[in-house]
Every structure is written in structure tokens, then in C-alpha cells.
Amino acid sequence: MHRPILIIGACGQIGTELTMELRERYGNEKVIASDIREGGDTLMGSGPFELLDATNYAAIEDVVMHYEIDEIYLMAAMLSATAEKFPMRAWNLNMNSLFNVLNLAKESKISKIFWPSSIAVFGPNTPKENTPQNTIMEPSTVYGISKQSGERWCEYYFKKYGVDVRSVRYPGLISWKTMPGGGTTDYAVEIYHEALQKGQYECFLDKGTKLPMMYMDDAIRATIDLMESPSEKIKVRSSYNLASMSFTPEEIAESIQKHIPDFTISYAPDFRQQIADSWPSSIDDSAAKEQWRWEPKFNLDQTTLEMLNNLKK
């Protein structure tokens, strides 16, 4: 029997699907969803929910004690595009929420943590193609700086205090159940919605901007596989590179045109172009593949099929 799990930031793009998958595997009552706002009907109706602010240590501790929580998945954060508009708020949320869960584990109140990092930890001086696990990291966004600092603190808490914290650097995630929350790769979700609704899409990134992306099912499976792996297999305690596909806006448009031949894309790059230009184009995830047998399942055309079929319903 699995001990209770708390998800913080459960109503967001990843949290919603992660909560439902964990409830499916371990039982609805074992997975406590929490957020500063209520989520969709399916999530809210399927199990326990707590209104919880990730920056409030005492409030998290109360929930942990009440439900005898053993593991926390911390999904609350301010994402890349929004963080550029509110740098200090982003730093406060992204760092303090992480310290709160790391300190709960340090004090033995929980035994395992999942905290997501991002390809935003890399920067303009990082090798762009097949970006290695260990390489130059000089993030130039507030979000990237917070994720890189977070990675350093995770490794520090593991080495110094034995905190069992696990992490992956998610690429841009594509899903149909919940809209994305203010990232630079949001276009790769919006484009499917608008292809079906309007038959055209104006992209906020320019032609030729190749970024690493992943279908949500792969990301959720990676997350839970990492959390279920024996501790001794997890050699990287900062965060694992994780990859499945990389594409440009014109390539995703071509993939959509196989199903909607009249679909057109135009380009109007905004401030998010600069963020995208500082990120890698493709990622070397061999450490994750070797150490805990990560393997992606969805390529671009399979993702397009899933997105269009489900959004049409």
C-alpha cells in the first residue's frame, strides 16, 4: 500500500494530469491535491483537495501532519514568460516553495520529494544541439535562474542532509486537458486549439525556432517512474535531462496540415522569442535512459494525432 502523497500546484497543466494518474495508481484517497485555486471538475471531484499556499511553511506542515503525507510533488511555480514580467514574485514563489518542502524532508516530516526543473536552466552559452547533462549553464531568464538555483539546493540537501529529492528538466509540454500556464513553449498547445477553431494560427515565436518538446503522457510516466525507482539508481540529484522530440513552428504546422490541409501559420515574434533563443534545440538524455530506463513513446505526428482527436471531442 502506498503512503499518502501531496501535490502542491495540482490544478496546473502538469499537476492536473499527474494527480489523476497517481490517483489511478494508488487510490483516490491516497493522493491529496492542493493549489491556491480550485481546479477542473474531474480533479476536484475525484479525491481530497486543500487550498494551500506553497510559500506558507506552517500551512503545508499542517496538511502533511493531517494526512500523514509521505511524498510531496511540488508543481507550483511561476513559469518563464510570466516570470519575466514579475521577477521578484517569481523568485519568491519558485525558491521559497522549494525550501519549504526541502526543509520538511530535512526534518523527517516527509521522506521523498519531486521537484521539476526545466530546459530553462541552460543559457545562450550552452551547446544548443544534443545539450549534455553536464555543461555550461548560464541561464539568462528569471525563471531559468530560479530553476538552476533550485537544482543546486536539491543536490545540496541530498548530500548534506540525505534528503531524497528527485527532479527532471522538462522540455515544453504538450497536453489537451489543461491549458499551459505562461511558458515560452505554450504556442505548441495553442496551435492545436486554433487549428481546430479558426484554421489558422499566429505564432509568437519565429520560423526556425527549434525547441525540445514532449507529449504530457511521456512526461507523467517519466515523473512517476523516477519517483518509483530505487534510490541507489538515482545518481543525479540536481536534475535529469529528459527528451523526446524537437521541432520548429513550421514543422508542427506541417504535422497539423496532414489532418487539416488548409491550416495556415503566420509569425509575429514577441518578447518570448528572446527567451526561446537562449534555450537548447535538442537534449541528450542518456543519463536518464541508462540509470532509470527512461524511454519516450510519442513523436510529433503521434502527438498531433492525440491532440486533434481529443480536442475534437
Ligand SMILES: NC(=O)c1ccc[n+]([C@@H]2O[C@H](COP(=O)([O-])OP(=O)(O)OC[C@H]3O[C@@H](n4cnc5c(N)ncnc54)[C@H](O)[C@@H]3O)[C@@H](O)[C@H]2O)c1
Ligand atoms: N509546462 C511546461 O511546459 C513545463 C516545462 C518545464 C518545467 N515545468 C515546471 O513544472 C511545474 C508545473 O508546471 P505547470 O506547467 O503545470 O505550471 P502551471 O502554471 O500550469 O501550474 C502551476 C500551478 O501552481 C499554482 N500556484 C501558483 N502559485 C501558487 C502558490 N503560491 N501556492 C500553491 N499553488 C500555486 C497555480 O495556481 C497553478 O495551478 C513548474 O515547476 C514548472 O516550472 C513546466
